[in-house]
Amino acid sequence: xxALYRWNFAPVFENAEVLWAGALGTLRLFAICVVLGLGFGxxxxxxxxxxxxxxxxxxTAFVEFFRNTPVLVQILWFYYALPILLPFQISPLTAAALGxxxxxxxxxxxxxxxGIESIDRGQAEAARALGMTAAQxxxxxxxxxxxxxMLPALTNRGIEIFKMTTLASAVAYVELLQQGKLLxxxxxxxxxxxxxxxxxxxxxxxxxxQATYALERRLGRSDA
Amino acid sequence: xxxxxxxxxxxxTAGIALPLLRIRGLRKHFGDHAVLRSIDLxxxxxxxxxxxxxxxxxxxxxxxxxxxxERPNAGVVELGGEAxxxxxxxxxxxxxxxxxxAELTRVRQRVGMVFQQFxxxxxxxxxGNVMEGLRTVRGLREPEARERAAAELARVGLxxxxxxxxxxxxxxxxxxxxxxxxxxxxxELLLFDxxxxxxxxxxxxxxxxxIRALAEEGRTMLLVTHEIGFAYHVxxxxxxxxxxxxxxxxxxxxxxxxxxxxxTRAFVERHREFDF
Numbered sequence: 001x002x003a004l005y006r007w008n009f010a011p012v013f014e015n016a017e018v019l020w021a022g023a024l025g026t027l028r029l030f031a032i033c034v035v036l037g038l039g040f041g042x043x044x045x046x047x048x049x050x051x052x053x054x055x056x057x058x059x060t061a062f063v064e065f066f067r068n069t070p071v072l073v074q075i076l077w078f079y080y081a082l083p084i085l086l087p088f089q090i091s092p093l094t095a096a097a098l099g100x101x102x103x104x105x106x107x108x109x110x111x112x113x114x115g116i117e118s119i120d121r122g123q124a125e126a127a128r129a130l131g132m133t134a135a136q137x138x139x140x141x142x143x144x145x146x147x148x149x150m151l152p153a154l155t156n157r158g159i160e161i162f163k164m165t166t167l168a169s170a171v172a173y174v175e176l177l178q179q180g181k182l183l184x185x186x187x188x189x190x191x192x193x194x195x196x197x198x199x200x201x202x203x204x205x206x207x208x209x210q211a212t213y214a215l216e217r218r219l220g221r222s223d224a
Numbered sequence: 225x226x227x228x229x230x231x232x233x234x235x236x237t238a239g240i241a242l243p244l245l246r247i248r249g250l251r252k253h254f255g256d257h258a259v260l261r262s263i264d265l266x267x268x269x270x271x272x273x274x275x276x277x278x279x280x281x282x283x284x285x286x287x288x289x290x291x292x293x294e295r296p297n298a299g300v301v302e303l304g305g306e307a308x309x310x311x312x313x314x315x316x317x318x319x320x321x322x323x324x325x326a327e328l329t330r331v332r333q334r335v336g337m338v339f340q341q342f343x344x345x346x347x348x349x350x351x352g353n354v355m356e357g358l359r360t361v362r363g364l365r366e367p368e369a370r371e372r373a374a375a376e377l378a379r380v381g382l383x384x385x386x387x388x389x390x391x392x393x394x395x396x397x398x399x400x401x402x403x404x405x406x407x408x409x410x411x412e413l414l415l416f417d418x419x420x421x422x423x424x425x426x427x428x429x430x431x432x433x434x435i436r437a438l439a440e441e442g443r444t445m446l447l448v449t450h451e452i453g454f455a456y457h458v459x460x461x462x463x464x465x466x467x468x469x470x471x472x473x474x475x476x477x478x479x480x481x482x483x484x485x486x487x488t489r490a491f492v493e494r495h496r497e498f499d500f
Contacts, residue, residue, distance in 0.1 A: 125293055126343035126402075130357035130409060131333030134325070140360055144347050 011187040012196050022179030023200065029165045029175060032097045034158055037104025044105055045112025059109070066106035072167050075099035079171040096168030104161050111153045115146035148219045155212040159205055176200060242305055244269045244413060244444055245290065249319060250299035252285055252468075259285045261468040262299070267413070267446065272439045274455035274476070275448045277465035278491060283448045286465070287415045290446070291335040292328045296321070303331060304412070333361060336411030340418040342398040344390040350377060350401045351386035357409050376404035380434050396427030400434055407438075414438065414445040421450060432458075452495045456480050464488045 012019075047059025066074070079095035090098075119142050127137035147154075169178035180197045184190040245267035252260040259282045267273060275283045288294040290301060292308070298319035301308050308331055309321040345353050354373035358364040364372070377383050380400040390398055399419055406414060416435065420428040432454050439445065439458045449455055455462055455476060462479040464472040464487075472479055472488045483489045 120341075120343075122339060122341050122343035123345065126337075126339060126345070127356075128329075129291055129293065129332055129337040129339075130405070131329055131361040132357070133329055136360050140356065141345055145345075148347070 005191070007192060008189065009192050009196065011189055012183065012192050015183050015187075018179050018183055019176065019196070019200070021174060022176040023204075025168075025173060025175040025178075026162075026165050026204075029093065029096055029100070029168055029173065030162050032093075033100040033104060033161045033165070036097065036101035037161060038108050038154065038157065040101065040105040041108030042112050044109035045116065048109055048113040049116055063106045063109050066102050067110075071099050071103045071164055072170055074103060075167055075170060092168060092171040092173035095171050096165070096173050100161060100164050100167070103164075104157060107160075108154065108157050111150050111157065112146070115150035115153075116142060118149060119145050148216075151212060151216050151219065155209060158212075159209065162205055162208075163201065241268060243267055243302075244271075244304060246300075246302040246305075247290070248300045248302075250286070250289060250301065251297050251319070252282075252289055252294060253297055259468050260289065260296070263468075263470060265463070265470070267444060269444055270442045271444055271461060272459045273446050273461045273463060274459035275446060275463045275465060276450075276452065276455060276479075276491065277463075277471075281465040282468040283465045284417055285468075287337075287417050287446060287448050290413075291332050291337050291415060292323065293337070295323055303334065333409060334411060335413045335415060336406035336409055337415045338399070338402050338406055338417065338419050340421050342390075342395070342402045342422070344393075344398050344402055344405075346390050348389075349386065350382060350388050350390070350393065350397075353390070353401055354405045354408050357405065361409065373404070373408055376408045377401070379407065380404045381430075394427060395423045396430045399423065399431045403431075403434055403438075412444065414443055416445060416447040416449070418448050418450065450495070452480060452492065464491065 044059050044062055047055050048063060050056050050059070075096050075098075078098045079090060079092065082095070082098075083089050116138075123141050123145065124134075124137045127141040128134070132140065165175055166177040168175050169181060172178060176197050180193045184193040187193070243266040245265070247263055247265040247267075250260055250263040250265075251258070263286060265273075275286065277283045285294060289296045298317070298321070300321070308327065309323040312320050312322040314320040344350075345356060348356060351370065351373050354376050355369045358369035358372055359366070362369075374383065374386060377386055380403055382397060382400055382404070385393060385397060385401070390401070393401065403419075419435065420431050423431065428451070432451065435445075435447070436454075436458050447455070447459065457476075459476055461473065462476050463470050464479055464483070464485070466487050472483060472485045479488060480492055483492055
């Protein structure tokens with residue numbers, strides 16, 4: 001029976017502007033979450049690396065909480081529960097961005113911490129022996145080397161964030177999957193619609209991944 | 225050393241040279257294990273002090289306490305007449321001192337260190353490694369830092385390796401770049417922590433020649449080494465450490481040719497066993 005299915009993509013392409021709006025929404029959410037998630041993750045990662053318990057413990061609690069709860073639940077919680085605690089409404093974009101960013105921060109924090117701790121202690125020592133402050137040694141010597149090692153793992157995080165944006169459809173944020181659901185229910189063609197959406201995701205991500213490979217090669221020039 | 229620097233190390237009233245480094249009662253322990261038990265040492269300007277001893281005798285720890293890579297548990301280190309840190313007697317620990325991180329950073333800018341494992345920055349070229357301290361710590365502008373770094377590389381005979389990354393250098397070349405990196409900061413005191421121990425035997429000579437040239441310039445240096453012959457020829461004083469204390473010290477002739485202590489004698493004999 002399945003072999004006899006007659007594919008018809010025409011209704012999907014006729015409504016391309018609906019998907020286009022969704023694609024823009026996906027890209028906007030992705031951009032916000034990559035910057036906030038990977039940026040805040042670095043802060044949390046330093047916290048996890050710290051020796052002082054009043055820094056280390058909150059950072060650890062944050063990581064464990066957000067790593068061990070589903071992103072979808074977090075997004076729904078931010079959308080429905082947070083406005084009860086706060087004096088204002090929260091938009092679908094804000095709820096989704098909060099959920100995905102905090103979750104990504106928790107995961108990327110572990111990548112940063114692992115990367116920083118993988119750099120030989122002698123590197124920071126040599127920097128400090130020259131008279132650098134701890135912050136200068138981190139910024140000029142440890143972090144550039146650690147980031148290079150972390151790049152594959154951070155790329156994975158980026159891909160994961162891009163795909164997680166589809167969870168925002170749970171709070172009716174206008175992104176690709178949300179628009180796809182809309183089209184599929186209007187035209188009764190979920191198979192074609194979701195096929196197109198999968199292909200669009202693939203076509204967006206592939207060049208992104210290729211670009212990071214190129215970056216890795218460029219950074220890898222000097223490595224042993 | 226400039227005349228101004230030289231005269232500043234002289235006591236103006238008595239006309240007696242003051243030590244560049246004055247160490248009193250230095251102690252360091254890791255957990256229950258006492259690594260240094262009360263070290264006293266004066267380092268005069270121009271001194272070239274070789275520190276010998278079996279592994280575990282505390283010689284590397286002593287060096288690392290002098291630029292505060294390790295913080296001593298007790299004792300005072302004075303650099304140029306000024307005590308580093310301040311007394312903070314604790315319970316049952318009257319000699320304890322606390323150290324301000326900013327002060328230690330300033331101390332390290334005056335005390336250069338060369339490591340056994342080189343610790344070059346692998347993401348920077350040889351020139352970049354030497355420029356890094358000039359740029360980040362000294363705040364020199366790029367052209368000035370570049371010029372100074374190139375001069376330091378030339379001094380260690382590696383001018384043509386400026387654009388090479390450390391991965392492309394031999395061990396001996398790496399260590400010479402590391403020496404250039406330390407020299408670029410104009411240190412008043414140089415600490416060498418077993419600078420040739422990680423090198424293949426045929427690469428040791430090129431590094432020792434650079435260190436000897438620095439000694440001949442009159443630079444003040446402390447050198448932890450297993451190269452007894454080098455210590456004999458280059459040092460003006462030799463310390464033999466055992467169990468975290470200075471077991472014997474004196475001129476190279478005294479300590480290496482006529483050691484009075486049985487342990488020193490045994491150590492020297494072991495190291496000369498296969499001399500020919």
